[in-house]
Amino acid sequence: DSGVTQTPKHLITATGQRVTLRCSPRSGDLSVYWYQQSLDQGLQFLIQYYNGEERAKGNILERFSAQQFPDLHSELNLSSLELGDSALYFCASSPTAFSGSGTDTQYFGPGTRLTVL
Amino acid sequence: GDSVTQMEGPVTLSEEAFLTINCTYTATGYPSLFWYVQYPGEGLQLLLKATKADDKGSNKGFEATYRKETTSFHLEKGSVQVSDSAVYFCALSDRGNQFYFGTGTSLTVIP
Numbered sequence: 499d500s501g502v503t504q505t506p507k508h509l510i511t512a513t514g515q516r517v518t519l520r521c522s523p524r525s526g527d528l529s530v531y532w533y534q535q536s537l538d539q540g541l542q543f544l545i546q547y548y549n550g551e552e553r554a555k556g557n558i559l560e561r562f563s564a565q566q567f568p569d570l571h572s573e574l575n576l577s578s579l580e581l582g583d584s585a586l587y588f589c590a591s592s593p594t595a596f597s598g599s600g601t602d603t604q605y606f607g608p609g610t611r612l613t614v615l
Numbered sequence: 616g617d618s619v620t621q622m623e624g625p626v627t628l629s630e631e632a633f634l635t636i637n638c639t640y641t642a643t644g645y646p647s648l649f650w651y652v653q654y655p656g657e658g659l660q661l662l663l664k665a666t667k668a669d670d671k672g673s674n675k676g677f678e679a680t681y682r683k684e685t686t687s688f689h690l691e692k693g694s695v696q697v698s699d700s701a702v703y704f705c706a707l708s709d710r711g712n713q714f715y716f717g718t719g720t721s722l723t724v725i726p
Contacts, residue, residue, distance in 0.1 A: 502658070533714075541704060541716040542716070543713060590659075603661045606660065608658050
């Protein structure tokens with residue numbers, strides 16, 4: 499158990515709808531990262547928040563947005579959903595803003611499986 | 616742009632066989648390199664990392680050496696076990712917290 503929790507575990511919805519995925523980081527971790535894992539695109543970095551502020555941005559679509567709240571949990575909002583958005587969405591957390599340098603580690607949650615019908 | 620290319624799978628080995636999963640990278644600067652493992656139904660876990668050229672990361676019998684001259688970070692284990700069956704991801708970070716993952720290599724170890 500990494501200490502990172504994600505809800506819900508599974509989500510089934512229809513095209514055009516909007517969903518919110520939630521992530522609670524490990525206790526004490528200030529950074530939250532969101533990733534999308536799909537069969538055809540592999541694992542893609544979407545966005546990072548550090549202590550409430552956006553820190554790094556990857557291949558995140560304009561239809562997607564995220565935020566980190568004062569209690570450090572984060573939400574990923576996906577709107578105008580398309581069939582191609584069906585994927586596993588992972589959240590990860592790390593203690594500092596600098597896990598990219600290898601000085602600390604990202605801890606991954608179990609993921610939310612989104613199915614768009 | 617930065618990217619990671621790793622060996623296509625799936626890979627099937629007998630217990631106690633030698634494992635190599637190839638990973639090469641393209642990066643403009645001096646990235647950190649990582650191997651992550653994903654067991655069925657779980658999130659990714661960091662297996663090992665290396666932050667500069669010639670560094671060797673090691674954990675649980677797995678090793679990988681950061682080779683700048685060949686832009687590679689191949690994962691090796693001398694004797695695999697059934698419990699090593701998982702998907703392995705090579706990744707790099709450009710130190711700006713942008714992470715790039717390979718497509719993953721599925722390993723199945725049979726008794």
